[in-house]
Amino acid sequence: MKSIHHARFFLLKTILLLMGFVVLWACPVFALDGQIGIHDPSTIILCNGKYYTYGTGGSSLVSEDGWTWRRGVTPSRRGLAPDIIHIGDRYYMYIAANIGGQPRAAINMIWNKTLDPNSSDFKWEEGGVVASSNGVEFCNAIDPGIFLDPTDGKPWLVYGSYFGTIRLIRLDPRTGQRLDPNDKPVDIAINCEAAVMIYRDGWYYLLATHGSCCRGADSGYNIRVGRARKITGPFLDNMVMDMLQGGGKLFVGSGGRVIGPGHFGLLDLGDSVQKFSCHYEADLDRGGASVLDIRPLLWRDGWPVAGDNFREGTYEIESVRTGTALELAVEGIPVGGRRSRGMRGMFAGAGGVILSQDVFEVSVNWPEGNVDVRMANYMCQAQQKWTVSADTSAGGYPGSPYFKITIAGTGRTLAVGEDGELVALPAFNGGPEQLWRLDQLTDGSWRVLPKAVPNSSEPLALSAVGHSFATLAEVDPAGDKQRWLFKSP
Secondary structure (H helix, E strand, O other), rough: HHHHHHHHHHHHHHHHHHHHHHHHOOOOOOEEEEOOOOOOOOOEEEEEEEOOOOOOHHEEEEOOOOEEEOOOOOOOOOOOOEEEEEEOOEEEEEEEEEEOOOOEEEEEEEEEEOOOOOOOOOOOOEEEEEEEEOOOOOOOOOOOOOEEOOOOEEEEEEEEOOEEEEEEEEOOOOOEOOOOOOOOEEEEEEOEEEEEEEEOOOEEEEEEEOOOOOHHHOOOOOEEEEEEEEEOOOOOOOOEEEEHOOOEEEOOOOOOEEEEEEEEEEEEOOOOOOEEEEEEEHHHHOOOEEEEEEEEEEEOEEEEEOOOOOOOEEEEEEOOOOOOOEEEEEOOOOOOOOOHHOOOOOOOOOOOOOOOOOOHHHHHOOOOOEEEEEOOOOOOHHHHHHHEOOOOOOOEEOEEEEEEEEOOOOOOOOEEOOOOOEEOOOOOOOOOOOOOEEOOOOOOEEEEEEOOEEOOOEEEEEEEEEOOEEEEEOOOOOOOOOOOEEEEE
């Protein structure tokens, strides 16, 4: 009989573990909402508080918050894989077109003083051809990628596709046109397309798309990267292979329900928050459509790493600075109950499994109204487990909706009180002081900011003070007191 009970217990434990596994992996990853269908999107650019991106065939998308997108106005010139940049008082857009079939092509530039079609200054002007290929040379002048060197303010253009090399030319910052048409382009990569350059800590990084495109869920697109100390290269990968010889460290490939990422674009939000845009050749949850996405950009050992958007779930929220966890300020009960004196020095649960706390049982003596929030050593207790879930009706920020954070299994909601301090309210009512922005920082940790703070217009972030106190403070990108880890309990 004893063996039967053990078998039943083992079966129940296995079922619970499997259920937990399914729940963990079933939690959705929220990225973008609205009309996000686009192919070959340009770098996302901000103009008068709105985000814009442009794609092949004259498609365009616009968003007020960077999460919910809608169709925008078609620019005056249509073409292939445009890219855009803001220099001075102008927005320069570079658009390619094949002339009688690949690899004969030309890249034209158009410019505008604004991207807002409702502005009296909105008017696209032609700027002429900045690069071309004659169909014989070893290059196909499409897929422009514009880059403004932060070290000296000089603009450059990379372009090309699988029909030859990726090339680099210098532009005139005053006009956006080619600085000297007689200068020979520099070859910097091969066997790729949709190249773009970024800069960080003394390195120039070339991110380019490899693999096959335009075949839906059968597309092999992936983004690879090399780096160089000089803007003209050589761009080497982590195995010291030159991208002119086909090298390139994998940055991001297909995963989950999305196939074929391509067309990297940097979205630097400042304060140690960087993101990147791309399109997927096929989103299997949207009928295999080509769609826009925005994801966190991380850095590790001098190389860019593709982060993932936040996944709903239940977490311990741990301070990087202190190692202690955010919790409801109530008396905790040890998991498994308190030991009797006779059990001192003995392991009370030898040979068995102590189940997680039932929050309804341990919360009997918790106060009914508002409760303070503090930090403590993590003990796997109910008041230390937070469920983070998206409120998709509350808008968002670049790449994500806002989230509500509640004590798991209850309605007790993390919020900002009238005094500007943290508090747990009895229930969530959708107020902006109960919504949270979760930004993954370049080191992989997270910054947590309320959507709104009563009587304040300054952005404040969740901050660890000592080992037992949490508060809200001005954003501090350099320190670790506002860096948090979301760990599965």
